Amino acid sequence: MLTKHRDLLDRALQAIGERGYWSAYPESPSPRVYGETAADEGKARFESYLGADFPLDQPGSQGVVATERSPYGIALDVRYPRADAGALVAAARAAQPAWRDAGPAVRAGVCLEILAKLSADSFTMANAVQFTTGQGFMMAFQAGAPHALDRALEAIAYAYSEMTRTPGTAHWEKPQGKHDPLVLTKTFHVVPRGVALVIGCNTFPTWNSYPGLFASLVTGNPVIVKPHPGAVLPLAITVRHAREVLAEAGFDPNLVTLAAEDPGDKVASALAVDPAVRIVDFTGGTAYGDWLEENARQAQVYTEKAGVNTVIIDSTDDLKGLARNLGFTLALYSGQMCTTTQNILIPAGGIDTPEGKVSFEEVAGAITASVAKLTGDAARAVDLTGAIVNDAVLDRLARAEKLGEVLLASQPLEHPVYPDAVVRTPLIVKLSAGDSDVYGEEWFGPIAFIVATADTAESIRIFRDVVSARGALTAGVYSTSEEVLDEVERAAQDVYTHLSVNLTGGVFVNQSAAFSDFHASGGNPAANSALTDGAYVANRFRVVQSRRHTAREEA
Amino acid sequence: MLTKHRDLLDRALQAIGERGYWSAYPESPSPRVYGETAADEGKARFESYLGADFPLDQPGSQGVVATERSPYGIALDVRYPRADAGALVAAARAAQPAWRDAGPAVRAGVCLEILAKLSADSFTMANAVQFTTGQGFMMAFQAGAPHALDRALEAIAYAYSEMTRTPGTAHWEKPQGKHDPLVLTKTFHVVPRGVALVIGCNTFPTWNSYPGLFASLVTGNPVIVKPHPGAVLPLAITVRHAREVLAEAGFDPNLVTLAAEDPGDKVASALAVDPAVRIVDFTGGTAYGDWLEENARQAQVYTEKAGVNTVIIDSTDDLKGLARNLGFTLALYSGQMCTTTQNILIPAGGIDTPEGKVSFEEVAGAITASVAKLTGDAARAVDLTGAIVNDAVLDRLARAEKLGEVLLASQPLEHPVYPDAVVRTPLIVKLSAGDSDVYGEEWFGPIAFIVATADTAESIRIFRDVVSARGALTAGVYSTSEEVLDEVERAAQDVYTHLSVNLTGGVFVNQSAAFSDFHASGGNPAANSALTDGAYVANRFRVVQSRRHTAREEA
Incomplete structure (x- = not known):
């Protein structure tokens, strides 16, 4: 064969x-x-x-x-x-x-x-x-x-x-x-x-x-x-x-x-x-x-x-692309991927764009609007969101609605073909940097937190702290500053998390491509191995040798 | 560099x-x-x-x-x-x-x-x-x-x-x-x-x-x-x-x-x-x-x-070479290598050779004579045996003398240059297959057991049992039967032990050559890894990736 x-x-x-x-x-x-x-x-x-x-x-x-x-x-x-x-x-x-x-x-x-x-x-x-x-x-x-x-x-x-x-x-x-x-x-x-x-x-x-x-x-x-x-x-x-x-x-x-x-x-x-x-x-x-x-x-x-996947927003030259891209990530399979972003960290004072400073509220609003748009038409949205995998996710969603200011409420959607399908759109809750007891845990499902931080330095610190403690499979960063990108890339190495930079097009932080992207690193609490590398396979067998003298004529 | x-x-x-x-x-x-x-x-x-x-x-x-x-x-x-x-x-x-x-x-x-x-x-x-x-x-x-x-x-x-x-x-x-x-x-x-x-x-x-x-x-x-x-x-x-x-x-x-x-x-x-x-x-x-x-x-x-290294003797066409080879293994550094043979399993009824059946006593005698010859001249022997690494080995040696019939007593040797050197020749004790409470443990030092078994099938069973339970870094077999060699090689795979076959010349079961022989297999209790293979190195680092859109002009 x-x-x-x-x-x-x-x-x-x-x-x-x-x-x-x-x-x-x-x-x-x-x-x-x-x-x-x-x-x-x-x-x-x-x-x-x-x-x-x-x-x-x-x-x-x-x-x-x-x-x-x-x-x-x-x-x-x-x-x-x-x-x-x-x-x-x-x-x-x-x-x-x-x-x-x-x-x-x-x-x-x-x-x-x-x-x-x-x-x-x-x-x-x-x-x-x-x-x-x-x-x-x-x-x-x-x-x-x-x-x-x-x-x-x-x-x-x-x-x-x-x-x-x-x-x-x-x-x-x-x-x-x-x-x-x-x-x-x-x-x-x-x-x-x-x-x-x-x-x-x-x-x-x-x-x-x-x-x-x-x-x-x-x-x-x-x-x-x-x-x-x-x-x-x-x-x-x-x-x-x-x-x-x-x-x-x-x-x-x-x-x-x-x-x-x-x-x-x-x-x-x-x-x-x-x-x-x-x-x-x-x-x-x-x-x-x-x-x-x-x-x-x-x-x-x-x-x-489990892990706590994080996106740091520092600045961008394409806020629309950012919002479209992140919105898709949050809506896809109602956030029920182990790679979906949970925590989006944005400076409370807003971010720099080519059009000048954009406030925290505007950035958060662009992301929630993007999700709302993607999920607005139930008949089309259900192909993107799918349905809720089990009751544990529904229970978690109900609890999450009380965790902070709701920026976007989760909605049930009626499925045009399967009337009993359990469909929910993503919930987006605003938190502050002090709410680490909430955003420091995984909330698996259609639940995302937009966290207001003092500045990008605090965002990076939160990223390091949470991922060191809880792990992550994915991380993202948006910045027009090479210095910030370098610093986040160093932080991502320190917490062993694969990083996506300035994704605004048709590639999403929650997707990984076989033969190119590694899935998980095996270096933080989210996973003790990567899919797939040498370490993932090398210890599934052992080499056992035998040796014997070779007769001279055979040599 | x-x-x-x-x-x-x-x-x-x-x-x-x-x-x-x-x-x-x-x-x-x-x-x-x-x-x-x-x-x-x-x-x-x-x-x-x-x-x-x-x-x-x-x-x-x-x-x-x-x-x-x-x-x-x-x-x-x-x-x-x-x-x-x-x-x-x-x-x-x-x-x-x-x-x-x-x-x-x-x-x-x-x-x-x-x-x-x-x-x-x-x-x-x-x-x-x-x-x-x-x-x-x-x-x-x-x-x-x-x-x-x-x-x-x-x-x-x-x-x-x-x-x-x-x-x-x-x-x-x-x-x-x-x-x-x-x-x-x-x-x-x-x-x-x-x-x-x-x-x-x-x-x-x-x-x-x-x-x-x-x-x-x-x-x-x-x-x-x-x-x-x-x-x-x-x-x-x-x-x-x-x-x-x-x-x-x-x-x-x-x-x-x-x-x-x-x-x-x-x-x-x-x-x-x-x-x-x-x-x-x-x-x-x-x-x-x-x-x-x-x-x-x-x-x-x-x-x-630790492990319990074993040699199975089934038959041989070169008893002198066998005895010379095993004798050297036992005498080298007074048996203080983690790869030194401890248990030598010989059928009580003797083994086949080109000269006909040779009794258990004769085979054991050839091995003890080989050790005795190698260690007979103190001035030359000390270069081979070296000295005893610490008192724990001496204590163990003293206890081992009482474990069974002593086929070869351990002797102190006077070092010609260092009068205070602690030198001991190997002790060889005869045991029976029933003495698994003794030979089933590692006795690190100049201590070897020659175990009388019912037949080679029992020798192989003992090899499997002891190594499964206690591990081994090396194993050897002497046989003129391809069938027996195949069976021992299968057993060695089952207990993840590197096997040396019919060594009678200048290669010894306790020696391994870098770049060719693996040292330990990582598959039995003697070691959880091998020196050196992919599994030994692959998890000492992780690969962490970052990805970003490439500008079209760069593509």
Whole structure:
């Protein structure tokens, strides 16, 4: 299978060395790209899963679970096999030796074939992601399928590079002066860590899970996929394709299994501390991520948790562009991205623009107006905002309205197609620099704070303090001063946060492009690793060598 | 400085990709290599340090400490500045920004210049290592200087490769159909983790410390070097050279400091949990290594601890070569290497050879005779065995004599030059397979067990069980059966232990060659990382990016 996908892998290896623009899987859901019938077929396949037992033949199932509730208010009722943690681990261990012995090239070929199958099923995935996470269709398509597949390929490329940087065998010949040289043949085995566990999140079940899933799998580890109870279907579809490709390639399909559970089953925690589980990838809340880091001590633990994403506004030569750009960021998926900006720091005395000083109120007003405009027409807005993923976000939104002066109230929107969809526009609250007990925490959802600071120096100090304590995945700055930009860029390095500078066009602080942008840095409390780099893959396997004397005639 | 050393770095980068034979620093202490006067000058420089204040001008010293006692019984009495942990951390943090901003190429050049200075001072180092660790001169020279420098260069090469696999800047241009493309310039900063701590060991103060020291330093982290109280001088000399080169290059010498202490000062533990300390490299006992892994949670912790190194003897076509080879392994530095074989597993019914079946007693007898022969002439033997590093080894040796049938008694040897040297030959004790409470633990020192097993299948089972539980850095097997060799090689993979096969010549199971052999695997309890691979360096820094729109004319 690697022969079939060799060019793709080579191109991906080139891309991670250049980190310019490149994408392997088309992000346009156009019929010209995916075929005239792809959209309808995908929707039909998605619908065929609803109200039925999900077709997944794996060991140790104890009845079924059906835990998903669509933010769009449609009935899902997909029944998944309820996982027996011990049976999944046992099956994974039994499947491992042949997968390990197959070696990096074979494993890479099989993993790339899985990606090809997933790509061909992108419209099914788009529907599955949309109706479990609440994303709008376009985001569900792009983030759920091609962008997630790009991140998967990126992880495979890093892992393949890492596994093959040491040769499979080496000839070692040490001169001994007048005597015969010492000659050894050395063999270097890539040995996987053990069973890997991937714990998915509610909002981006594929995008956030694929890097860990494929990094672990390609390095030889069987993977148990534990989806969020609210977003099972996208990962169930993923597991199904993976199992089919593995079986076709002659491997045990139990190399990839689904661990669906009732929320009370505590399957994730049981698996995370199982002595055979040696790798855990997690995306989700800080409390559980911290618990994993503290307790899954037998494993390599890779976490992406909460953070407080910040934008510093110092000055601008394009206030309209700034407002348009930030407004889009806040409205997109109702701010339910781990990369969405929460805190916007603006000097209380206003900012410099080519048109002179613009007051704090005017800047804040431009941003709120931008959000209001984007969300004003419900029928169009819902494609941008999507729906609210779960009740926890609604509860948080209700609490946030009382935190300060409301600059823009959150509104329910009526969805033109799904009348029971739970749609909310962003809330924007004004705070002062002294309200660090509020803006110093993550308020996940359609909640943003515009914070009046004494000056940009205080904004930078707040940025440093909050991100040091709570972490961040993204940061932005607007300034026409090179000095200020340099200072913020130094601060961003100090708190290990990727920085977007003066974004006023079609690139947004909350979006990252595979093969070019790193997602998280692994250096602040928001995440202990980056998607995807050398450190993310290098410890998922170990190299174990053997050496023996080489007979002279072989030398 | 990188220009000066560019060829060396390039050759090292080639070597880690090939892992054949290569060495950068000559291992022969010949005057033809190091100069006619080098040996005498090195001895004189070493002696100039004795009974004096070690010349090291660094902040926060609180008086002096003198903790070393030579295994050769000579007076050392070197006085080192007694460390104030807080002052060293503060000085390291103050030194860091300029070192970070210098970038990978400048840092690599400075680090390679430090290695050049250390190499030029190899004879001083050889004496310092010999008289603190008890090693014989030849080992002290080779392991203390050129081999340690090779490992340092190897770590620098891996780290340089990792830091530069992501470009410093990238041009990102995403097509937008008929519209102008989106164009961004991206900058990728290599940002070090923070302050690094290196905790040295008593037996190989330089060889085991250099990889961590230079991996951390070249990736931008200031390094505090905490030597073992019994072997301070080799690392004090190292720190002195590092500080001089750093200052010459215009950097703050406090990027590398020495944390000498009285054993009761608990400086290592204070430093290890300091919030600013983000990397810890440790070589030493399991208990303290485990403590570090449990408690230094704010840091990346790299440990090399104890293990139970095992050799399985199934059959051989060269019993003499086997005995000569294993005998040398046991006698070298009186077994005080973390890689020395402890357990030799032999079927009670004997083994097959071309001359027919050879009984257990004969095989064991050939090994004990080989050790006895190597250690029979005290005047020559002491160069091989060296001296006993500290009283803990003597105590252990005394206890081990009572563990079973003594096949070879440990003997004191009189050193022809140093009458007070504490020299002991290896003890070899016979055990049975049931004595796992004895051979299942590490007995560090000149202590080996020959264990009578039911058959090779039981030997392999014992190997798996003991190494799974306690870890190992090395393993060996002797067999004429490809089937047995394959089975042991699979077992070695399962317990993540590097395997040497049928060594009967001039390569020994306890020796590893930089740029070719990995030291430890990082996959069993003996060590959580390998010297040196991608995983060892990739998490000592993070990449933090910034991105901004590129003006069209620049694009």
